[in-house]
Amino acid sequence: MTALDVRDVRFSYGEKEALKSVSFSLEPGRFCALLGPNGAGKSTLFALMTRLLVTGEGRITIAGHDIARAPRAALAAIGVVFQQPTLDLDMTVTRNMRYFAALHGISGRDAQARIDAALDRLSMRERADEKVRALNGGHRRRMEIARALIHQPRLLLLDEPTVGLDTASRRAITDHVHELATGGLTVFWATHLVDEITPEDEVVVLHRGEVLAQDSARSIAGGQSLTDAFMAMTGAEA
Numbered sequence: 476m477t478a479l480d481v482r483d484v485r486f487s488y489g490e491k492e493a494l495k496s497v498s499f500s501l502e503p504g505r506f507c508a509l510l511g512p513n514g515a516g517k518s519t520l521f522a523l524m525t526r527l528l529v530t531g532e533g534r535i536t537i538a539g540h541d542i543a544r545a546p547r548a549a550l551a552a553i554g555v556v557f558q559q560p561t562l563d564l565d566m567t568v569t570r571n572m573r574y575f576a577a578l579h580g581i582s583g584r585d586a587q588a589r590i591d592a593a594l595d596r597l598s599m600r601e602r603a604d605e606k607v608r609a610l611n612g613g614h615r616r617r618m619e620i621a622r623a624l625i626h627q628p629r630l631l632l633l634d635e636p637t638v639g640l641d642t643a644s645r646r647a648i649t650d651h652v653h654e655l656a657t658g659g660l661t662v663f664w665a666t667h668l669v670d671e672i673t674p675e676d677e678v679v680v681l682h683r684g685e686v687l688a689q690d691s692a693r694s695i696a697g698g699q700s701l702t703d704a705f706m707a708m709t710g711a712e713a
């Protein structure tokens with residue numbers, strides 16, 4: 476079963492056509508980058524996949540569930556890290572995560588076991604009792620990623636999660652998230668930064684609301700650097 480299938484999806488903001496018949500699909504257990512310059516339509520696509528926006532044109536299926544027909548099952552299968560942080564700064568890491576677990580109907584020992592496991596996956600366990608306000612930007616982001624894993628989603632969506640971070644934090648998060656894409660978890664990472672992508676990664680190139688390519692980064696690069704290939708395709712600076 477595909478982790479994500481997007482078929483002929485269109486979306487307009489009034490006169491502005493943001494997505495023009497977008498189609499692609501992702502296999503389970505893969506890391507895939509959604510690569511596109513500013514304004515390509517990445518956030519619009521994420522909003523449709525999380526039902527912040529709806530469209531009557533096209534179909535989005537997550538782990539076999541059509542998001543229009545079975546929204547509850549589809550949304551239960553995704554974990555999301557939005558561009559803007561959504562943490563309570565005055566709560567500890569654990570309390571933030573417990574609150575989120577409760578929203579998914581997970582409590583007690585089960586919640587604690589899942590929180591510990593998710594923090595371990597992001598190397599954040601030793602921060603569990605600190606207030607979020609005391610964490611640096613990179614650790615806050617790692618915590619948000621850990622939080623998005625508590626309910627064991629099949630698809631993890633991250634919308635430009637390294638915006639505003641320094642180089643070392645960016646690298647740490649990029650490495651961690653690449654390691655998450657194993658077994659049943661597919662990672663879909665929106666970015667306009669080519670250096671966050673490794674040659675083995677799958678890449679969907681989005682430009683002005685259209686998918687220009689879907690392949691491994693190595694194949695898309697085609698013997699040149701991915702930056703050069705991306706710039707040649709989109710005219711954008713990477």
Ligand SMILES: Nc1ncnc2c1ncn2[C@@H]1O[C@H](COP(=O)(O)OP(=O)(O)OP(=O)(O)O)[C@@H](O)[C@H]1O
Nearest residue numbers: 488491493511512513514515516517518519520667
């Ligand atoms: N609320 C809105 N009203 C009108 N146009 C919008 C709105 N939101 C986005 N757009 C337009 O839709 C297009 C796609 O925007 P979107 O934010 O999805 O792109 P993006 O790839 O996420 O860009 P960025 O990297 O800058 O976030 C752009 O042309 C943008 O100007």
